[in-house]
Amino acid sequence: MNESKTIATIRLAGELEISRKREMRDALALSESARAVLLDLSDVTYADSTALTELLRFCAAAQGADTPIAILIAAPQFLRLVQYAGLATAFRIFQDRGDALHYLSECAGM
Amino acid sequence: MGASELRLRRPARARSVAPIRRALRAFLEALAFDGSALDDITTAAGEALANAAEHAYAHETTRRNRDVELRARFDRGELSVEVSDGGSFIERSPLPGRGFGLRIIRAIACQIQIETSRGTCVRMLFPGPLRKVDARHQY
Numbered sequence: 530m531n532e533s534k535t536i537a538t539i540r541l542a543g544e545l546e547i548s549r550k551r552e553m554r555d556a557l558a559l560s561e562s563a564r565a566v567l568l569d570l571s572d573v574t575y576a577d578s579t580a581l582t583e584l585l586r587f588c589a590a591a592q593g594a595d596t597p598i599a600i601l602i603a604a605p606q607f608l609r610l611v612q613y614a615g616l617a618t619a620f621r622i623f624q625d626r627g628d629a630l631h632y633l634s635e636c637a638g639m
Numbered sequence: 640m641g642a643s644e645l646r647l648r649r650p651a652r653a654r655s656v657a658p659i660r661r662a663l664r665a666f667l668e669a670l671a672f673d674g675s676a677l678d679d680i681t682t683a684a685g686e687a688l689a690n691a692a693e694h695a696y697a698h699e700t701t702r703r704n705r706d707v708e709l710r711a712r713f714d715r716g717e718l719s720v721e722v723s724d725g726g727s728f729i730e731r732s733p734l735p736g737r738g739f740g741l742r743i744i745r746a747i748a749c750q751i752q753i754e755t756s757r758g759t760c761v762r763m764l765f766p767g768p769l770r771k772v773d774a775r776h777q778y
Binding site for chain 1: 656689693739740742746
């Protein structure tokens with residue numbers, strides 16, 4: 530995890546699928562010092578419902594801590610997976626890093 | 640063109656899912672599937688495989704068959720993909736925020752059948768790849 534000012538960035542790459550469940554859960558942890566989190570999944574090439582479940586878990590924890598989350602996704606397969614699962618409104622998804630950071634800055638009042 | 644078939648059998652474990660999914664993708668690419676159809680079919684198969692790896696033998700105490708098998712068959716313009724195992728079937732996870740696999744499969748496949756008489760077999764049907772129009776035949 531990288532922290533720039535008070536926006537923390539968590540990066541995951543490659544195939545986010547069932548065999549990486551533990552790794553995803555360990556990586557998706559909130560930092561107490563972060564006022565907002567950019568979840569950079571722009572280098573993810575494939576995702577399955579295990580990844581969605583871990584993202585939901587993380588976003589619920591963030592919501593409980595009043596920490597805004599923006600998720601950066603580039604892979605069309607991943608974007609469609611979210612739609613197919615009926616989770617389009619469950620996450621704040623961006624395809625542009627600048628837009629995601631702008632959203633987080635506004636949410637965190639920076 | 641005759642029927643084409645891919646058949647793979649591996650232990651029903653999480654680490655078996657990605658290699659089977661990648662083999663299916665290579666099989667589909669050889670059949671000229673591409674783009675979103677290629678992604679979506681491998682996604683649906685990946686969900687069925689992950690479901691088998693996670694749930695099929697979760698409550699088993701015997702040492703009988705603990706494999707998962709994928710069988711893909713392309714014939715007469717239609718693709719069927721079956722994922723079968725010898726374990727029990729879980730339609731929905733009792734945990735909140737779980738159980739998206741079948742929802743995703745149903746959103747992608749033209750048709751889905753689930754047989755649970757002997758183990759579990761998830762059978763998915765998909766249309767074949769769209770044929771590219773030969774430019775010489777366009778007017």
